[in-house]
Amino acid sequence: MTDHIVITGYEGYIGRRLLASALALGLTVTALGRRPPPPATHGLRWFRWDLESPVPVAALAAADGFSPIKALIHAAHQWTSARSEADDENVVGTGLLLDAARRSGIGRIVFCSSVSERMDALNRYGRIKAAIGHLLTADGEISARIGLVYGGPRQGQWGTMVALSGMVRLLPMVGIRTGVQPIHVDEVCDGLLRLALAPRLSRRVYGLAAPTPISFGEWLRLLCRIFHGRRLWVLPLPLSPILALVHMFNQLPLELHVDEERLLGLAGLPTVSCADDLAEIGLRLIAPDNRLWDEGTVRRRNLLQEGRAILRAVCGGIPSPSLLKIYVRGVERYGAGLPLALPIVALRWPLLLRAVEPVRADGELKSRLQMALVITDGGNFDGTSAYAFDGEGRIRALAGLAWVALVETLLLAFRLTFGRKGQS
Amino acid sequence: MSDHDVLVIGSGPSGVAAAWPLAEAGLSVHLVDGVLPRLARPAPDRPSLSALRQGAPGNLRHLLGERLDGLRDMKGYSPKLRSCADAAFLEGYHDGNAIASVDFQVVGTMAQGGLSNVWGAAASLFDQEDLADWPISLADLLPSYRRVVKRVGVSGSLFDDMAPIHGLDVELEPPLSLPPSSALLLERYDRRGGMPGFLLGRSRNAVLTRPREDRGACLEDMGCMWGCGVGAIYNSADDLAQLRSLPNVTVLSGLMILRLRRDEDGSVIVTGRTALGEERQLRARRVILAAGTLASTRLALDLLQKFDVPVPVLNAPAFAAGLLIPRRLGQPIPAKGFGMAQLAFRLALPGEAGKSVFGLLYDGASMAAPDLAAQMPLSRFGAKSVLRALLPGLLLALVYLPSSYSRSSASLRRSSDGIPSLEIRGGVSTEHKAAVQMAVKRMASHLRRLGAWLLPGSVSVFEPGAEVHYGGTLPMGVATTIHGELIGAPGVTLADGAIFNTLPAKHHTMTMMANADRIGRHLALEAR
Ligand SMILES: Cc1cc2nc3c(=O)[nH]c(=O)nc-3n(C[C@H](O)[C@H](O)[C@H](O)COP(=O)(O)OP(=O)(O)OC[C@H]3O[C@@H](n4cnc5c(N)ncnc54)[C@H](O)[C@@H]3O)c2cc1C
Numbered sequence: 001m002t003d004h005i006v007i008t009g010y011e012g013y014i015g016r017r018l019l020a021s022a023l024a025l026g027l028t029v030t031a032l033g034r035r036p037p038p039p040a041t042h043g044l045r046w047f048r049w050d051l052e053s054p055v056p057v058a059a060l061a062a063a064d065g066f067s068p069i070k071a072l073i074h075a076a077h078q079w080t081s082a083r084s085e086a087d088d089e090n091v092v093g094t095g096l097l098l099d100a101a102r103r104s105g106i107g108r109i110v111f112c113s114s115v116s117e118r119m120d121a122l123n124r125y126g127r128i129k130a131a132i133g134h135l136l137t138a139d140g141e142i143s144a145r146i147g148l149v150y151g152g153p154r155q156g157q158w159g160t161m162v163a164l165s166g167m168v169r170l171l172p173m174v175g176i177r178t179g180v181q182p183i184h185v186d187e188v189c190d191g192l193l194r195l196a197l198a199p200r201l202s203r204r205v206y207g208l209a210a211p212t213p214i215s216f217g218e219w220l221r222l223l224c225r226i227f228h229g230r231r232l233w234v235l236p237l238p239l240s241p242i243l244a245l246v247h248m249f250n251q252l253p254l255e256l257h258v259d260e261e262r263l264l265g266l267a268g269l270p271t272v273s274c275a276d277d278l279a280e281i282g283l284r285l286i287a288p289d290n291r292l293w294d295e296g297t298v299r300r301r302n303l304l305q306e307g308r309a310i311l312r313a314v315c316g317g318i319p320s321p322s323l324l325k326i327y328v329r330g331v332e333r334y335g336a337g338l339p340l341a342l343p344i345v346a347l348r349w350p351l352l353l354r355a356v357e358p359v360r361a362d363g364e365l366k367s368r369l370q371m372a373l374v375i376t377d378g379g380n381f382d383g384t385s386a387y388a389f390d391g392e393g394r395i396r397a398l399a400g401l402a403w404v405a406l407v408e409t410l411l412l413a414f415r416l417t418f419g420r421k422g423q424s
Numbered sequence: 425m426s427d428h429d430v431l432v433i434g435s436g437p438s439g440v441a442a443a444w445p446l447a448e449a450g451l452s453v454h455l456v457d458g459v460l461p462r463l464a465r466p467a468p469d470r471p472s473l474s475a476l477r478q479g480a481p482g483n484l485r486h487l488l489g490e491r492l493d494g495l496r497d498m499k500g501y502s503p504k505l506r507s508c509a510d511a512a513f514l515e516g517y518h519d520g521n522a523i524a525s526v527d528f529q530v531v532g533t534m535a536q537g538g539l540s541n542v543w544g545a546a547a548s549l550f551d552q553e554d555l556a557d558w559p560i561s562l563a564d565l566l567p568s569y570r571r572v573v574k575r576v577g578v579s580g581s582l583f584d585d586m587a588p589i590h591g592l593d594v595e596l597e598p599p600l601s602l603p604p605s606s607a608l609l610l611e612r613y614d615r616r617g618g619m620p621g622f623l624l625g626r627s628r629n630a631v632l633t634r635p636r637e638d639r640g641a642c643l644e645d646m647g648c649m650w651g652c653g654v655g656a657i658y659n660s661a662d663d664l665a666q667l668r669s670l671p672n673v674t675v676l677s678g679l680m681i682l683r684l685r686r687d688e689d690g691s692v693i694v695t696g697r698t699a700l701g702e703e704r705q706l707r708a709r710r711v712i713l714a715a716g717t718l719a720s721t722r723l724a725l726d727l728l729q730k731f732d733v734p735v736p737v738l739n740a741p742a743f744a745a746g747l748l749i750p751r752r753l754g755q756p757i758p759a760k761g762f763g764m765a766q767l768a769f770r771l772a773l774p775g776e777a778g779k780s781v782f783g784l785l786y787d788g789a790s791m792a793a794p795d796l797a798a799q800m801p802l803s804r805f806g807a808k809s810v811l812r813a814l815l816p817g818l819l820l821a822l823v824y825l826p827s828s829y830s831r832s833s834a835s836l837r838r839s840s841d842g843i844p845s846l847e848i849r850g851g852v853s854t855e856h857k858a859a860v861q862m863a864v865k866r867m868a869s870h871l872r873r874l875g876a877w878l879l880p881g882s883v884s885v886f887e888p889g890a891e892v893h894y895g896g897t898l899p900m901g902v903a904t905t906i907h908g909e910l911i912g913a914p915g916v917t918l919a920d921g922a923i924f925n926t927l928p929a930k931h932h933t934m935t936m937m938a939n940a941d942r943i944g945r946h947l948a949l950e951a952r
Contacts, residue, residue, distance in 0.1 A: 034519060038497065048524040052841045314804045326484055330495040354803040369804040371495050373794040376808065378477060378487035385478045386808060387815050389757050397754035397813045404813070408806040415803065 002043065004028045004067045005196055006060070006106070008097070009076030010037050013156040014112065014149060014188055018075060019044075021189040028066050030059055033076070040362065051078050051093030060104040071108035071196035072101050085127060094132045102138060109141045110195045115181060115209050115272045117145060122268035123261045136204070142195055145272055147181035147209025148219070149188055150288060153332065158185075165220045166228035172235040173220070174242050175266040179213030181274075182288045194281040201281075207274025210285060216266065226292045239267050302339035303328045306368075309342060309350035314372040315386065323379050330371050340364055355411055358419035428454040428674075429951065431694060431708035433681050433723075436538020438920035439714035440660040440667060441572060441937035442944040447673045449948035454708065455664070455675045458520070458534030458715075459699050462661035463513060463541040468653040472645035473790065474759040487650060487792075498795055505542055513541070520680050521719040522843050528737070528832055528850030529889040532716050536677055537661025539716070539892065544764050545657050546784055546931040547578045547630040549591030549938070553778075554928040559901035560942075568941040570594055572934065576658045577632040577639070584610075585618065586625025586768050589782075589930075597633045599626050600642055603761030603787050605749050605819055605876075610767060612874045622870040627768040627784055630658035630934070638662060646790045648763030657764075679704060682843070684711060684727045684916060692915045710915055710947060714940065717921040718834070721897040722846035724922070725836040727913050731844065734835045735903070738827035738896030738927045739888050741852055743860055745821045745867070746788075746796060746882030749875050752817030763790035765822075770929075771866055773859060781825050781863045782929035788818025796820065799884065819876055823863060824891060827927035829856040832888050834897060850888035860885060893932055895921025908943045919943050 005022060009015040010031050019037055022029050028043035032055070036046050045066070047059040062068060074097060078089045085091075094111070101109055117129035133143045150158050164171070183191075191208040195201065214222075217234040224232035246260055278285065307327035311319040319327075346352050358366055376386045392400075432443045435457040447453045471480035476487055488494035498505065505514070517523070517532030533539055549569050552562045569591065579597035581587055602610065613624045635641040639662060640654025648657065655662055668675045679696035682703070687693050692711045696704050713720040721735065765784035773779045788796065793815060797807040811818075831851035836844050868878035900906050900923045908917045919940040921932060 053839050314808055316805070322484075326488070326492065326495075330492055333492060334496045351805075354805050357803045359801050366804075367497060370497075370794065370798060373797065373804050373808055374488075374495060374792065375484070377792060377794045378484050379479070387477060387757055387812050388754075389474055389478060389759070391756035391816065392754050394754035397816075400809060400813045401753075404802075404806050404809045408802050411803055411806070 002026050002028050002067070003070045003197060004030070006030045006032060006069055006072040006101075008032045008049070008072075008074050009112070011035060012075060012077070013152070013158065014146075014185055015075040017152055017185050018073065018189045018192060021186070022193060025193065027193075030066070030069065032059060051076055051089045054096055055100040060100055060106065069104070069106050071110060072097075072106050073110045073112070073192050073196050075112040075192075077112075085124060085131070088128050088131075090128050091131050091135075095135055098135055098141070107140045108196055109136065110192055111136055111141070111143045112192065113143045113145050115145045115147050115207065116265055116269055117143075118268075118270065122264040125261060125265060126268065133205075140201075141204070142201060143205045144192060144195055145205060145207045145209065145274075146188055147183045147207070147272075149185050150182050151184040151186065151291065152338065161220070162223055162227050165223035165232060169230075170233045170235060171220065172237050173217065174237045174239045174263060175269075176215060176217030176220070176234050176236050178216050178266055178269050179271050180216050180219055180269065181207075181209035181211075181213045181271065182219065183209050183285060184288070184291050187283065187285050191278075191281065191283045194283060198281060203277070203280075206277040206281065207272040208278075208283075209272060209274050210288070211273065211275040211278065213271050222289055222292065226289075239263075243267075299339060300328065303331060305347055306339050306342055307331075307372075309347045309353065310368055310372045311376065312350040313353040314369055315376045320379075323375060326375055326379070327372065330375070331368060335364065335368060335371070340368065355414040356418045357415055359412070359415050427706060428452050428708045430454070430710045430712060430947070431456065431692075431706060432712045432714060432919075433457070433694070434538060434714035434716065434720070434920070435536050435660060435664050435675070436714065436716060436920070437540050437660045437933050438936045438940040439538070439712070440663045442712050442714055442919040442940035443667055443673070444575070445941055445944035446948050447667060447670050449951065450672060451948060451951055453673045454706070455667075455673065456679050456681065456694075456696065456706070457536050457538075457675075457677055459516065459678050459680055460513065460533065460535040461677070462536040462659070463651065465655055466647075466651045466653045468640070470645075470647065470653050472643075472759060473647040473650070473763065474757060476647070494792075498792075498798075517716075517719070521715070521722055522839075522845035523718050523722065523848065524845055525848040525850065525889070527888065528848045529887045530718060530848065531889065531892045532718065534680065537659050537664065540658065540660045540933075543657075543933065544784075544931075545630040546765055546768070547573075547576070547580075547628050547658075547934045548589065548768070548782075548930045549573075549594070550928060550930065550932075550935045551589070551591065554926075554930065556926075558925040559906045565935070565938050565942060566593060568938040568945070569934070572937045572941050575663070576630050576934075576937070577636065578628060578630050578934075579633045579642075580628035581626045584625035585613075585623045586627075586770065589623060589625075589770050590628040590768070596628075600629065600631065600633060600762040600766070601644060601760070602626070602766055603646075603758040603789070604755070605752055605758075605787055605817060606766040606785060608749060608751065609785070609871070609874045609876060616873075619870055619873070621772040621774065621866070623770045624874070625768060627765040629762070629765065631762065631764075632656045638666065642762060644760050644762055646758065646761050646763040646787075649791060681715065681723065684713075684723055686727070686913060686915060690915060710917065712917050712919050712943075712947075713922075714919045717895045717897060718846060718848065720918055720920050720922045721834060722836065722844075724898055724910050724913070724916070724918060725846070726844050727910070727916060731836050731838055734833040735897045737830070737832040737834050737848060737894055738924065739830045739832055740824040740827055740891055740893040740927050740929055740932075741829050741856055741860075741886070741888060742822060742824045742891035742893070743864070743883055743885040745823070745864065745884075746879040747785075747819040747821060747871060747876040748814055748879055749817040749819065750877065751875055753813065755816040757789045757816050758787065761787060761790065763787075769867075769870075771863060771870065773862055773866075779826060779828070779859075780929060781823050781859075781867075782931075783821050783823040783867065786820040786822070788820060789815050791820060793818075801881075821867065821871075822891075823867065824893060824929040824931075825856070825859060825863070826929045827896060829853045829859055830888060832894075848889075852888060893927060895924035895927055895932065895936070897922045899923060899925045901925070907946045908939075917943060917947065
């Protein structure tokens, strides 16, 4: 039986990818969260939970078809709180979660913390993460200090950074000399799963972040070059007067509110040394500029190329540019956002995709092919529509059906053997 | 001091139906509903479905929504939910009402007009037999049925075999025109002069075929699944717009009701939360709960502080199946027609003492065909080719069983944050499986004789709740009085599906509205 882990916070930017990678690795997963996770064919169950409620008893107990829980990865974080720091939902909720996990004998707990975690951090987030770190006292309870996460769908802080870098040519910004330690969201997931499954770990705290920091200003310039294709000038602003200004500004009765937390988080960001940590779990990071090229222009280009192949595989015709654009937007919004690593032959001869489409299993490839089917139901390809509106006559319809039956029967053997789930 | 005579929670079909007679009697009525606006009507000049599919301007925007929400994974959803291309529409009901479920699909919305924004508008009445286990009779409901049917606008036939099943003593709009597949089936059925144990006829729909001031007549453009641009399909949000034009009616949108409490002076205090997170209190002499069965049940159990005692949740277990009329293969795809259920049938289940199932038939060409193909084990190209060939003769049957086959329940649970949650467990009776098998078999054999063949592998049995026919948590004469008043909490009345005693296989919303009207009328009389 495959390893079984618990994941909280799969609704967030990291957690969503984490859940997908765990399932893609063939792990069975118990997901704890407010909303049901996207359906998976197997190995996934869900219990309603949030940081303000106790852990459902059945969630951590043994169940048919699930091996005993090997590890819990705690990625949930509640951003808004009306409570004091001592009784912040995150601290209290994590305490309850830890108690429950310990009671059910889960031997490994991986807590998603941040490089900014410090009891004397300037921002609440860093202090809360540190307070939770102190709760991890038993053996096998690990804190992962995650750096500046980038990549994947443009959500959360990552989405804001990409947008910010393209807003203006000259960007006045505080803290541009602060060193940040970027790590790709897929690398974070890989690292967390390694921490969860490694048989033995030598330390209690692991850094998941680029070992060599780069300055925040440099980072924004890089994003601008890659995603917006131009140069960005960053104008350093001194922090303390700006903080004072922001503070005053926020006192004004205006709709607009500047997030002091974010500024403080940036200003007080420490650097953690993590080269040894990464080496111990065998995680090798790819330089962000290399990875990001793939995500920016190259990502779009690949998605367009993929769209052309997928839409052709489903429809036979050459899709119009507007259909392609809809495909790309659909994948960015409702798929994993990244191109599938389709082999070159499939891009060249899209009809081959029909032979590797999985029969029953769901997966990214199948869901994108289904998306293409939905698009072509309503769209038209260079003048031809998906249906024969004027009627094609009974003979042709029957001949068409017989042909499909023949082809599909022949394809079935291939599909059963080579069916790919498709990973992005 | 009460601010209002009556406070109605929920502006779905039941809330609005209860509010009308109270408002007409001159009472001051205050209606509160959830945090979302109604779904916007699509553009009235949206081209017909077949024109859109052939590339009419804006086709993908119309079919997939501005934000392409139509591309989200719709597996497991009713195809009727296509029309809410807006993904946010179904969010918030569970969290806001603290409803959790296992093996039961909860479908709800916090929008004005409730689920009638997306409903299928099948509008039969219950007959004396359907009401056998109810403490009221058809005669008690009939005047209300008449009023509601008139206000809503229901089209159909009073002269075919299904007419007595849908109800006879009401005034109808002329029927909708039938697309060729349905017309063919009905013609063959009529030619046979009936079939034992099987009745077929037109479906009864809450859809206008004659225009009114605020709503147009059905355009028959096959696009109903994507919403109706002229408002021909009844939506209680339209009804609400009329209702609020009365001087003694006020509507407050954007208040999520959290709890009800009774005050010492006999009035009811209702606490809600605004979108900004502030709590607000309202007070009324009488509160009518019509927030959808599950939300109303939770508020009622919480008021009674009835924790950990399971109450039944009745639902009408359902399944869907694909059928093909071979004769229609290769024929033109209809460009005109009503895009939701056109025919209805009733099938007796022999050996199951008087039990029957109720089914609706939809033309495949009016559906998002890829949804129908989602589970086909073919390659997507194969699926597309098959749909291309089958579409002119494809029918979808949605079939419902009576609630005697359901075994779902709900309990109120305490939680650490002080907001009790309603926990629902879905289930079916041990006879359910055999009954579904028998229904499939008999439906297939009857429809085959009329020329429609069941497509192998196309039967899919819904998870309880997914059919959105539920009620019966606080039945009349047991947990509530015959006028819906919650026993143990005078001043609080339920007016939605929660107080049903049983659910026949038929659609229940018209009865919910008639019952709400009956209750509203009773309260209006009492107030005098
Ligand atoms: C896809 C689909 C197709 C359907 N087809 C049919 C059909 O063909 N025939 C049929 O008879 N029935 C059908 N139904 C079922 C029908 O829609 C429901 O039975 C009907 O809408 C129930 O009415 P209601 O007023 O009880 O509740 P709802 O329509 O659920 O309305 C609930 C109202 O309460 C409000 N509300 C909820 N919680 C709160 C709260 N805490 N505080 C304040 N306000 C709250 C909401 O905003 C809303 O206004 C269908 C349903 C769906 C989803």
